[in-house]
Amino acid sequence: MSNAKSLDQAYAHLHEAEAKLARLQSIDPYLIDLSLRENPVGARVGQTLADKLAILPRVRGFGFPRILLGTLDYSYPDELEVDDDLMMHLRDHQYDMSGCFAFTAVGLVAADGEFMPDVSMCKLRDYRVPNTLHEVYLSDFGMQGQYDFATLMRSLPLSVQWLHDHVRGDQGGPPEILINIVDGCDAFAENPQRTLEALQRIAELPVAGVSMEDDRGTYLPFQVGSYFAAARAVLPPPLKLLAHIHSGGGFENASVLEALACGADGAWGGLPKRAAIIGHASLGELIANLVRVKNPHMQRYELNQLLPLATCLQQLDEEESVPEDLPILGSNAYRLTLSFFRQRADRFMDLVPEAIGGHYGYRICPVVSDTRVIAGRLAEVTEKPADSFAEPVLEQMIRLMRRDLRAGKRIVYDEPQELLQLYTRASAV
Known part of the structure; x- marks a missing residue:
């Protein structure tokens, strides 16, 4: 190979990195804060209603316009959680829930053809939460015991329509529905053809976009980047594409940055590091890293509160100090x-x-x-x-x-x- 060709290839690699950096510097990320849910899930203690009512104005004041209030598609739905208490309290006290979300599970078409909304969908309606991350699974393991792919594809349009018919969104408009594929990275690794087919069908629905998780944090950053680039190819703007990456292999922050560089619009997570397993690519870390690359859109947040607020929230959930050697926080x-x-x-x-x-x-x-x-x-x-x-x-x-x-x-x-x-x-x- 000639020296000239070798140099051309070398510079091509450098230009690729420059292009990714330019995207991270210019992106205005769509973020949903989950400090009221993601962090207490993996915490030693958790949050009471009083805790959540104290946290909510603090994350609002930090600058998050979109906040997830809690999860409604949990096990034993007849035994209410503090998340239910929070949403009922906000409803009963006429709190402005604009920009607020809750997790719901997809409703299903029964054997007789009748559509049955999931109980979480009914709670979303009754609690008057205007927006939702609507969860589905696409891998064989994820769907096992719940539904098969054909049933899911028949049910999802009806589930989305039910939400439009029964849930009032911000300022009385339609709800903002993001389809959250809990096992998104698993699905791409296992059956990319089926996953892309599902995404193409979702793109035809009246939804705001898609979220994909690496729910164990086991995929390498370049794999995560390829999955999000593939998803972006079949989910054209203005559909949103969000990432949520758990800690597992120790490369969660690299993975979420790679997802953003490869076409994702944003991410969701708690402000502190604590999460469902041993941590996640937190919004605190993401915002700090976007400040690192001189992204001007981060100035909308109260950055002088990022470190103390993230630390305070994790100490509340854990009743112990933040690990001393945790990067950034x-x-x-x-x-x-x-x-x-x-x-x-x-x-x-x-x-x-x-x-x-x-x-x-x-x-x-x-x-x-x-x-x-x-x-x-x-x-x-x-x-x-x-x-x-x-x-x-x-x-x-x-x-x-x-x-x-x-x-x-x-x-x-x-x-x-x-x-x-x-x-x-x-x-x-």
């Missing part, structure tokens, strides 16, 4: 161990903590921490200015930490008492 995400790692506002792709309502802190790691980090941590512990600590003493602290390790001493110098003792030892030299 964890307390160690912006505790510097080495000055070299400091992110800067004037450097491409960096995200300074102040951009999302945080600030830099310092964490002592005896192997790498430099004098600026040690001075910063001393300032935190003593409440004295960082520049009040003499450079020769800080350098001696580094030397002593190295000597201690070589002598087999394992000391957590980040702890205030140990740090002050180290400072005293260094000052005496």
